[in-house]
Amino acid sequence: MSYPECGYLSAAEIPLSRLYICMAGCVKHLNIFPYSPPHRYSVFKIHWLMAALAFTKSTSLVFHSINYHFINTEGHPIEGWAVMYYITHLLKGALLFITLALIGTGWAFVKYILSDKEKKIFMIVIPLQVLANVAYIIIESTEEGSSEYYLWKEILFLVDLICCGAILFPVVWSVCAYDLSKLYQLKLLQVSFVLTIKLAFYLPLLLYLSTRMNKLIKPSPL
Numbered sequence: 614m615s616y617p618e619c620g621y622l623s624a625a626e627i628p629l630s631r632l633y634i635c636m637a638g639c640v641k642h643l644n645i646f647p648y649s650p651p652h653r654y655s656v657f658k659i660h661w662l663m664a665a666l667a668f669t670k671s672t673s674l675v676f677h678s679i680n681y682h683f684i685n686t687e688g689h690p691i692e693g694w695a696v697m698y699y700i701t702h703l704l705k706g707a708l709l710f711i712t713l714a715l716i717g718t719g720w721a722f723v724k725y726i727l728s729d730k731e732k733k734i735f736m737i738v739i740p741l742q743v744l745a746n747v748a749y750i751i752i753e754s755t756e757e758g759s760s761e762y763y764l765w766k767e768i769l770f771l772v773d774l775i776c777c778g779a780i781l782f783p784v785v786w787s788v789c790a791y792d793l794s795k796l797y798q799l800k801l802l803q804v805s806f807v808l809t810i811k812l813a814f815y816l817p818l819l820l821y822l823s824t825r826m827n828k829l830i831k832p833s834p835l
Contacts, residue, residue, distance in 0.1 A: 620685035627685060633678035640671040659715055666708040673701035699750050706746040710738050710776055716818050717783035731783050738779050745772040777822050784818065 620627060644667040676698035683691045718731050727735075748769040755762045 621688040622681070622685045626681070630678045630681040630685065633674045633681065637671040637674035637678065640667055640674065644668060644671070659712070659720060662708070662712050662715065666705065666712050669701055669705045669708055673698060673705050676701055702750070703743065703746045706742050706749075707739055710742045710780065711735070713818060713821070714738055714780050714783060717780050718786075728786075730786060734779055734782055738776050741772050741776050741779075745769055745776065748772065773825070777825055780818075780822060 622629075644664055676694055679694045680690050680698050683689070683694065714731075714734060718727060720727060745768075748765045751765045752762060752769065755765070
């Protein structure tokens with residue numbers, strides 16, 4: 614049965630194609646602004662990684678929009694576009710947690726070398742995030758009522774929770790390893806600057822992780 618006028622998607626899902634393409638455009642434009650000539654003096658290596666993350670996210674949204682467009686007009690996704698969306702989604706998920714972990718360690722701004730413990734965190738988080746994104750892809754392509762759907766949903770929940778918890782370790786190590794005795798040797802203005810740097814890096818990270826963990830733990834409405 615075909616729906617030539619309204620399409621194959623529900624009324625709530627029809628605007629998603631346009632919404633995703635608009636979001637992709639917004640992300641790309643916001644991503645260009647911090648790297649324009651007047652702001653380049655304050656750009657660090659971690660910012661280029663953030664730019665790569667934002668670019669991958671916007672590209673993923675473009676492919677997601679195209680995917681929804683073909684589902685709405687043809688009744689099924691086009692395999693090529695669906696594969697491109699899943700690839701960019703995998704890259705985005707891996708880059709996101711790599712960026713968060715590096716921010717947690719203070720890399721490229723507070724320090725330039727990662728400790729052995731921090732490297733082990735990356736070796737744990739990156740494969741787990743690949744597994745989490747594979748679970749997300751399987752959930753997206755599986756009917757909600759099937760047993761496979763709920764199995765992979767539980768795997769996604771567990772892996773994402775472990776990743777969020779693992780990223781907190783570099784933050785704790787960084788704070789505990791900081792020599793507080795050095796603060797007493799600094800002037801008040803320098804102490805304020807050091808604390809401002811740490812708060813600027815760690816507070817947004819902790820807020821994001823707490824929001825994500827709360828979303829995972831909070832039970833879905835029946």
